[in-house]
Amino acid sequence: MSIVVTGATGELGRRVVERLLVTVPAEEITAVVRSEEKAAPLAARGVEIRVADYDRPETLTGVFRAGERVLLVSGSEVGKxxxxxxxxxxxxxxxxxxxxxxxxVLGGPGADFRLADEHKATEQLILDSGLPYTFLRNGWYTENYTANLAPVLEHGTVVANAGDGRVASATRADYAAAAAAVLTGEGHLGAVYELSGDVAWSLAEYADAVAAAAGREITYSDVPAATHQEILVGAGVPEGFAAILVDVDEAIRRGLLAGTSGDLARLIGRPTTPMAETVAAAVSAAVPAA
Incomplete structure (x- = not known):
């Protein structure tokens, strides 16, 4: 069995490879990457490296082999x-x-927010191709929030326009473990998995978790969408991407990222990582010990 992971040095892809290395011989794993230099640590562990670029179709010619199991990790450049x-x-x-x-993305065809559009289009392309497929519809990553802890800790406020909406997030490691399970197991062809955390939480509860970990007051400020857009742009977020983030918050407000199907926990064989646990680790890393 040969398993190929695209985008294998990215935040999700590298975690999938790491998870595969626990149970799969390195010589049966291939990492498709843009930078051979960046993939050197994987090559040193015996993983085969193939260099290709999503933006250069000619580099993808011949990059896969008949009979391989391939994980297409979605690109990160919205619009491309x-x-x-x-x-x-x-x-x-x-x-x-x-x-x-x-x-x-969680919800598939039912996800009516802008960030989901390209995912829905990709799923249809895969269906039209006739390839044996597995759809891993990932929910929100908890790290999408904890990666932005610095301004939260500085200002003591979580700012969003998500209202009382809830997010059933999980960690990238959780989603990576699910992908590895699907790539190494049987019975997954034609399957569609709605992947999310076991517990859906609100932004107010997220603020409380940050407060508990940091030992200081952290509040949740729910603002109008237009106000949030202005705040993000003022903080240096490109206007187009800020609009997408605001749109996601509106989707959260409508409950579109709150689904808890249990698929993720079943695939990885354990409960998903609690939000508060991820927050505590991130706060600990962000705040120097006294």
Missing amino acids: RVPQHTAVIEAAKAAGVAQLAYTG
């Missing part, structure tokens, strides 16, 4: 992902891979 993913899908089809797993 459909042509990028199309190039990967066409290369996988030409090679005759045995499985194409794709990391989409």
Whole structure:
């Protein structure tokens, strides 16, 4: 069995490879990356490295082999992902891979927020290709919040326009473990998994978790969408991406990221990582010990 992970040096892809290395011989794992230099640590562990770029379809020609199980980790550049993913899908089809797993978004066709559009389009492209597929519809990453702790700790406020909406998040490590399970297990072809954390939490509860970990008062400020957009742009977030983040908050307000199907916990064989645990670790890393 040969398993291929695209985007293998990214935040999710590298965690998938690390998880695979626990149970799969390194020589049966291939990492598709843009930078061979960045992938050197994986090569040193015996992982095969193939260099290709989503933005250069010609580099994907021949990058896959017949019978391989492939994980297409979605690109990170919003607005460019459909042509990028199309190039990967066409290369996988030409090679005759045995499985194409794709990391989409929670809710699939029912996700009506802008960030989901390219994921829905990609799923349809995969269906149209006729390839054996598995859809891994990932919910929100807890790290999407903890990566932005500095201004929260500085100002003592979590700012969003999500209202009382709830988020059933999990860690990237949780989602990576699910992907590894699907790539190494049987019975997943044609399956669609709605992946999310076991518990959906509100932004007010997130603020409370940060406060408990930091030992200081942290509040949640729910602001109008237009106000949040202005705040993000003022903090240096590009206007287009700020609009996407604001739109996601509106989706949270509507309950679109609160689903708790249990698929993620079943795939990884354990409960998902609690939000407060991830927050505590992030705060500990962000705040120097006294």
